[in-house]
Amino acid sequence: MSAVPAYFDRIRIVLSRTSHPANIGAAARAMKTMGLRRLVLVSPNLMATPQTPEPPVFRPERAGEFVLPEESFALASGAADVLERAQVVADVAEAVADTVLACALTSRRRELSAPLHTPRRLTPELLAAAQAGQEVALVFGNETFGLSIDEVRCCNRLLTINGNPDYFSLNLAQAVQVVCYELFSQTDADLRRLQPDAAPATAEQVAGMVAHLEETLHEMDFFRRRNAERMMRRLHVLFQRAQPESEDIDLLRGIFRTVQQRTGTDK
Amino acid sequence: MSAVPAYFDRIRIVLSRTSHPANIGAAARAMKTMGLRRLVLVSPNLMATPQTPEPPVFRPERAGEFVLPEESFALASGAADVLERAQVVADVAEAVADTVLACALTSRRRELSAPLHTPRRLTPELLAAAQAGQEVALVFGNETFGLSIDEVRCCNRLLTINGNPDYFSLNLAQAVQVVCYELFSQTDADLRRLQPDAAPATAEQVAGMVAHLEETLHEMDFFRRRNAERMMRRLHVLFQRAQPESEDIDLLRGIFRTVQQRTGTDK
Numbered sequence: 001m002s003a004v005p006a007y008f009d010r011i012r013i014v015l016s017r018t019s020h021p022a023n024i025g026a027a028a029r030a031m032k033t034m035g036l037r038r039l040v041l042v043s044p045n046l047m048a049t050p051q052t053p054e055p056p057v058f059r060p061e062r063a064g065e066f067v068l069p070e071e072s073f074a075l076a077s078g079a080a081d082v083l084e085r086a087q088v089v090a091d092v093a094e095a096v097a098d099t100v101l102a103c104a105l106t107s108r109r110r111e112l113s114a115p116l117h118t119p120r121r122l123t124p125e126l127l128a129a130a131q132a133g134q135e136v137a138l139v140f141g142n143e144t145f146g147l148s149i150d151e152v153r154c155c156n157r158l159l160t161i162n163g164n165p166d167y168f169s170l171n172l173a174q175a176v177q178v179v180c181y182e183l184f185s186q187t188d189a190d191l192r193r194l195q196p197d198a199a200p201a202t203a204e205q206v207a208g209m210v211a212h213l214e215e216t217l218h219e220m221d222f223f224r225r226r227n228a229e230r231m232m233r234r235l236h237v238l239f240q241r242a243q244p245e246s247e248d249i250d251l252l253r254g255i256f257r258t259v260q261q262r263t264g265t266d267k
Numbered sequence: 268m269s270a271v272p273a274y275f276d277r278i279r280i281v282l283s284r285t286s287h288p289a290n291i292g293a294a295a296r297a298m299k300t301m302g303l304r305r306l307v308l309v310s311p312n313l314m315a316t317p318q319t320p321e322p323p324v325f326r327p328e329r330a331g332e333f334v335l336p337e338e339s340f341a342l343a344s345g346a347a348d349v350l351e352r353a354q355v356v357a358d359v360a361e362a363v364a365d366t367v368l369a370c371a372l373t374s375r376r377r378e379l380s381a382p383l384h385t386p387r388r389l390t391p392e393l394l395a396a397a398q399a400g401q402e403v404a405l406v407f408g409n410e411t412f413g414l415s416i417d418e419v420r421c422c423n424r425l426l427t428i429n430g431n432p433d434y435f436s437l438n439l440a441q442a443v444q445v446v447c448y449e450l451f452s453q454t455d456a457d458l459r460r461l462q463p464d465a466a467p468a469t470a471e472q473v474a475g476m477v478a479h480l481e482e483t484l485h486e487m488d489f490f491r492r493r494n495a496e497r498m499m500r501r502l503h504v505l506f507q508r509a510q511p512e513s514e515d516i517d518l519l520r521g522i523f524r525t526v527q528q529r530t531g532t533d534k
Contacts, residue, residue: 003432030441035431078436120452163451164271164302169345174297174444177437181445184430185387222525231518242509251498258489262530 004035005187010130012038013176014095014102014139016151017045021052023143024068025075025083026173032079034180039086040095041066045142060090092139092151100134101126104147104155105175107168116160119182127186138179143172199246209249209256210236216256220263271302272454277397279305280443281362281406283418284312288319290410291335292342293440295349301447306353307362308333312409327357359406359418364471367401368393371414371422372442374435383427386449394453401467405446410439420500421470423507466513476516476523477503483523487530 013031018024018041028039044066046055051071058066066088076083089095096102103122126136139155141147152158161170161178170178201209214232217223223231242248280298285291285308295306311333313322318338325333333355343350356362363369370389393403406422408414419425428437428445437445468476481499484490490498509515 029436032434033430033436078434118452161448163300163448166271167299167345169296169300170444174441177441178445178448181428181430181448185385217522217525220525220529222522234515234518238509238511238515242505244505248501248505251501255484255489258487259526259530262487263526 004184005131007127007130007133008035008183008187009038010134011036011126011136011138011183012040012095012099013180014040014042014092014137015044015172015176016042016092016095016139016147017142017145018172019045019047019143020172021046021049021055021069021071022075023172025072025077025079027140027176028072028076028079028082028086030173030177031180032082033177034184036180036183037082037085039082040137041086041088042092042095043090044068044088058088063088063090092147092154096137096139096154098135099137101129101157102137102139102155103157103159104152105138105140105159105161105179106146106152107160116158118162119159119179122157122159123182123186126183140172140175201244201246201249205246205249206239206244207236209244209252210239212253212256216260219260271451272398274394274397274400275302275450275454276305277401278303278393278403278405278450279307279362279366280447281307281309281359281404282311282439282443283309283359283362283406283414284409284412285439286312286314286410287439288313288316288322288336288338289342290439292339292344292346292350294407294443295339295343295346295353297440297444298447299346299349300444301451303447303450304349304352306349307404308353308355309359309362310357311335311355325355330355330357359414359421360470360474363404363406363421365402365469366404367467367469368396368424369404369406369422369470370424370426371419372405372407372426372428372446373413373419374427383425385429386426386446389424389426390449390453393450396467402469407439407442420503421474423470423473423510468511468513468516472513472516473506473511474503476511476519477506479520479523483527483530486527 013027013036015024015027024041024044031037031039043060044058046052046069048055049071051074052069055069056067068083072083073080103126106116130136138159139147139151141151161175163170210232213235280294280303282291282294291308291311298304298306310327311325313319313336315322316338318341319336322336323334335350339350340347370393373383397403405426406414406418408418428442430437477499480502
């Protein structure tokens with residue numbers, strides 16, 4: 001049973017010109033929760049916040065020296081390693097240079113010449129590429145302004161998250177969460193179903209239990225003017241749908257036996 | 268691109284014993300973003316926060332008078348109408364009583380006898396039910412403790428969001444977001460092939476039938492040295508799995524009544 005597939009290491013999340021330090025931390029957490037670990041920050045444009053009154057200023061010529069503020073690490077909460085390993089670069093072109101698929105997250109309202117895809121529909125192509133050894137990027141823009149036209153043009157896929165056309169309020173970390181959830185959900189890892197250890201009853205056991213029930217109902221004189229055959233058929237279908245375990249059969253037949261004893265002396 | 272289908276009004280999000288006022292607001296926003304508008308709060312258990320130093324106390328006998336604090340509305344940000352229309356009740360049983368499908372969100376680590384579903388796999392059934400006019404609920408528990416065993420038992424489906432087994436950090440509002448995203452994302456699909464049962468029993472009807480069974484067994488003095496609680500729990504799960512129709516409930520209760528009559532004179 002696979003957990004996070006190894007090829008997930010070829011999928012990177014790119015955040016361009018992010019404003020709020022907390023969003024970077026929250027995005028890291030959202031990523032790691034779905035098994036993604038590669039974060040690339042493009043020209044972080046951090047604003048002053050109560051917890052980060054003097055945010056670090058990004059300098060393109062010293063991109064590699066950029067250090068995220070404590071607030072980002074606080075929100076990352078256990079995904080600090082994603083932040084520590086994050087690459088910091090000056091522009092989106094550099095962030096996606098070695099990728100074969102770079103998807104720009106955009107809202108629907110833009111006028112763009114390329115077709116929009118949804119995460120549901122685009123993900124198979126993304127996963128297939130990663131599985132084939134190719135690098136893939138999902139690119140998110142600034143919280144308020146999104147990606148610039150130039151940034152979008154560095155990408156070869158347009159991605160939008162559909163929702164309520166009358167009200168759509170998804171913040172950056174939530175958008176990252178939804179996209180990462182979609183990616184993970186289409187891996188084999190998500191397709192496991194946890195079946196409990198059970199000893200399911202056989203068809204014969206179920207039929208035997210239903211026959212015992214019928215016998216008990218007859219002894220109680222339950223059917224009288226009712227349609228016994230129709231009722232028993234319904235009960236059989238009901239108990240089949242219940243997918244009883246052996247233990248359920250024993251329990252039910254114990255009940256029937258007790259009823260038979262209790263009602264036996266009425267005759 | 269689909270808009271929001273009318274049948275989405277039959278899908279409710281239930282938040283039980285939520286601690287943080289902000290999470291309720293964030294959940295409302297997450298819902299509305301994906302076209303869902305029905306929020307039910309069960310016994311809100313609000314903690315004091317910097318913005319809400321004196322949170323309102325929920326009183327079961329005055330459930331309808333409960334008023335959310337300003338902090339919830341601040342986070343709802345445009346989804347205030349969802350909060351205003353939210354129903355407030357005392358327990359999960361009440362919140363799901365008239366539903367045909369009630370899905371308990373749970374983490375994988377629980378020991379439970381019912382199979383776990385993923386949102387991807389369960390959603391078609393949920394949407395088909397709603398389309399057929401049936402009420403559906405998704406039930407989320409407290410941020411720290413999740414749902415209690417008793418709360419889970421009020422539900423007839425178990426739902427888990429899969430992710431990185433080594434690190435999984437999804438807060439309440441994000442879990443709501445992901446589930447609502449999944450629901451909306453499948454609305455393009457052709458759901459006609461999933462025909463739900465004609466008149467499925469509600470959670471309340473099933474619980475009532477099981478209670479009737481328990482009463483009948485007690486009158487028969489069935490339990491004696493047996494573990495009544497464990498047995499009734501097993502029977503409840505069995506009957507939930509059976510997805511009974513209203514007609515099944517009537518039939519079973521007719522059987523119980525007859526048993527009660529037949530065994531009544533033994534005392």
